[in-house]
Amino acid sequence: MIRIGLLGCGNVGHVLAKYPADIEIAAVYDIIRERAEEIAAATGAKVCTQFEDFIIGDFDLVVEAASVNAVKEYAEEILTRGKDLVILSVGALSDHAFYTRLEETARAAGKRIYIPSGAIIGLDNLKIGQITDIKRLTLRTTKNPASLGITADRKRLVFRGTAHDCIREFPKNINVAVALELAAGREADVELWVDPSVDRNIHEIFAEGAFGDIHIMVRNTPSPENPATSYLAALSIITLLRNLERPISVGT
Ligand SMILES: NC(=O)c1ccc[n+]([C@@H]2O[C@H](COP(=O)([O-])OP(=O)(O)OC[C@H]3O[C@@H](n4cnc5c(N)ncnc54)[C@H](O)[C@@H]3O)[C@@H](O)[C@H]2O)c1
Numbered sequence: 001m002i003r004i005g006l007l008g009c010g011n012v013g014h015v016l017a018k019y020p021a022d023i024e025i026a027a028v029y030d031i032i033r034e035r036a037e038e039i040a041a042a043t044g045a046k047v048c049t050q051f052e053d054f055i056i057g058d059f060d061l062v063v064e065a066a067s068v069n070a071v072k073e074y075a076e077e078i079l080t081r082g083k084d085l086v087i088l089s090v091g092a093l094s095d096h097a098f099y100t101r102l103e104e105t106a107r108a109a110g111k112r113i114y115i116p117s118g119a120i121i122g123l124d125n126l127k128i129g130q131i132t133d134i135k136r137l138t139l140r141t142t143k144n145p146a147s148l149g150i151t152a153d154r155k156r157l158v159f160r161g162t163a164h165d166c167i168r169e170f171p172k173n174i175n176v177a178v179a180l181e182l183a184a185g186r187e188a189d190v191e192l193w194v195d196p197s198v199d200r201n202i203h204e205i206f207a208e209g210a211f212g213d214i215h216i217m218v219r220n221t222p223s224p225e226n227p228a229t230s231y232l233a234a235l236s237i238i239t240l241l242r243n244l245e246r247p248i249s250v251g252t
Pocket residue numbers: 007008009010011012013029030031032035065066067068069070073088089090117118119120172175176179226228229230233
């Protein structure tokens with residue numbers, strides 16, 4: 001079983017805490033102390049009130065399930081302090097200079113950064129985009145307007161453009177697009193729709209290239225405790241961690 005330090009004790013963190021047979025959470029850190037304490041009460045993890053106490057903990061890997069800002073603030077130090085890192089707030093890596101710096105830091109420290117599949121399925125084979133041309137890569141996301149904090153009485157398009165531009169208008173909706181781009185090694189076109197008749201976060205991926213074409217649709221069940229977070233995202237971290245220690249890797 002893998003021992004981790006958990007950075008961010010919100011919805012995803014709470015789902016991770018429900019899988020004690022797969023993950024041992026050694027230490028927890030959250031800017032909201034009560035959230036860390038809830039997870040500590042359920043798992044026996046040590047509550048750290050300062051990042052400095054957290055990072056010296058007895059674990060080899062940090063799972064970040066906090067925010068883009070937390071990745072920007074702590075990722076480099078996590079690596080230089082000798083820990084591997086799982087990044088869920090992958091939107092942080094849309095900053096190319098930061099991405100490159102993080103990659104160099106990880107290489108120099110001999111540490112690894114893992115990006116889970118998060119709220120989608122299909123990152124595995126999209127990596128063919130790094131060796132062959134993918135002519136079209138589109139992410140179409142459809143959400144209930146309430147989950148974006150807007151009102152709409154019918155289905156409508158609220159954004160179309162590059163992932164880079166989407167960050168400015170809808171910063172919380174960028175993780176999936178950035179994960180797709182990193183996997184495929186090219187920019188993604190992003191469409192964001194709101195539809196009052198849907199109660200799930202729907203991600204459709206369209207890709208086309210020499211290999212043929214794909215259309216994947218993922219209709220995410222919201223996390224039991226927070227409809228804004230896809231349950232699949234938390235489950236994807238658990239499977240990533242389980243598979244780190246297995247001798248046979250499937251679909252990587
Ligand atoms: N890659 C994906 O597909 C995917 C899917 C779902 C969520 N996410 C991302 O994962 C992250 C966690 O999601 P969630 O639903 O659990 O969010 P959440 O808001 O429920 O929980 C985040 C927790 O992190 C804490 N936090 C935020 N910034 C912090 C910092 N700088 N230092 C310490 N603690 C900090 C918050 O206090 C909160 O308790 C979010 O950034 C979210 O956008 C990514």
